[in-house]
Amino acid sequence: MYDKIESTYMVKIKLTFDEIEKQNEKSRKQLLEFKIALEEAAIVSILDTNEKITFVNKQFCKASKYSSEDLLGQRHEITYSGYHPPKFFKEIKNMLTSGKTWRGEMKNKAKDGSFYWLKSVIIPVLNEEKKIGSYIQVATDITEAKKKEESLLKSDQEKSKTIEMQLEELKSVDKLKDEFVAMMSHELKTPITPIKIYSSSLRRPKILGELNEKQMGAVDSIIFNTKRLEKIVGDLLDSQKLELGKMKFEKKEIKVDELMDMMTKNLISQTEEKGCQLINLTTEKNTIKSDASRLAQVLTNLMNNAIDFIPKDTGKIEINAKKSDDGILFSVKDNGIGMSLETQNKLFKKFFQTDTSLKRKHGGTGLGLSICKGILDGLGGKIWLESQEGKGTNFYFTIPEEESK
């Protein structure tokens, strides 16, 4: 009877052993599969609680260029590059000892001194007593990607350096322009001042003595031509300033009707000399915020042109300033010889002059209208004309009422 019981137990035990064997086989197979996968895909190492290496896979050796003999039993600092500060490793240790998995990027040093970057996951593994028994590191080599990142960063830094240098250069060129304009203004204008002082003093007998008629005539010519010179120098400097973008405008409240009154007063004697009429049609009382002296400069220019081109005795000039959709609309209309479409198209260009014989009187540099355009551009306005040969010319310009952006 015992034999029978014994054999039944034996069978049972054998069956259990077979089961266990089967399970083991299954587990062994699974482990092998995992091992193969990791071996191919990742860099793996295992540390004990003393932070010493107990296992490295083939990839680890490949990346670090150490053999497994070199590594086993060594502390993990063997692959340290010195790139990360101590704080970096303290943080890792804190995470791991509190049972958390650490994920991050680390720069390592290989046996030959070269560097490689790893994207790692470090897992603290708990043993039966729920205490940390080992640390498993699973990583991938990201050295190539890191290299690309570094070179992009470098080129960005280089780019911003180049931009900084270019900015400095532009600033110094701009400063040179400022200095050039200031110097030119000063150098060209200052000799004219003593000439004017002496020549106007010569006209006053009490100051420098009495002059005979011939001498007085000479002085008059000096004064007249000095005025012309002043105008030409002024035009050249204005043109230069506009070209360099260095013309400054002072915007203040202007009573438009008073401005137009002053213009009429200034130029009426010249029109009357020619036997012509200058009529100020301005009735509206408007106020604008703009540069009065520059506006006067534009009006003077347009009105002088008109005086030149109107016929003697029958010539008529009408000026006006009234509200419009684009701000204040100024106009200077004449019944002069007018101009062809071809001429109209070239009118605002620098140095362009129509029939030069007519323009001599006002010292034509051909810059007047291009300066007017430059001033209007700077003040945020527009300038244009209507003209027909033989019928006359109307010049218009607008000054915006609101401060334009």
Add this chain to the structure above:
Amino acid sequence: MKILMVDDDVEITKAVEAIMTSVGHDFQFTNDPREGLKLIREQDQDMVILDLSMPEVSGIDIINDLAKDGKIKEKKIVVMTASAVGDEELDGLVDLGIHSFLKKPVDIDAILDKIDEIGSS
């Protein structure tokens, strides 16, 4: 009249001096703004012609300095200025105690008229 001119431009001061002495005024000038400030303080002029834009020490610096003394009104300071200075700034200078302005570029007729104006007041 005893007149002092402070302007860094040598040619202008020379020209004005020639005119002033011809007319018979007691005319002094300096191209150094610091010397100008000293002369204004130490001497008793009937009129001072002061250029605003001078390098290093400008006319405005000189005016501010003199305003502290409190005697600036007596000095009859006529300021010469190019149009670059805005009106608010000029009004401010009047508040500090200057007499009046002359526009630059300097016009001999305007200077002589100004002398007559101050002389008769």
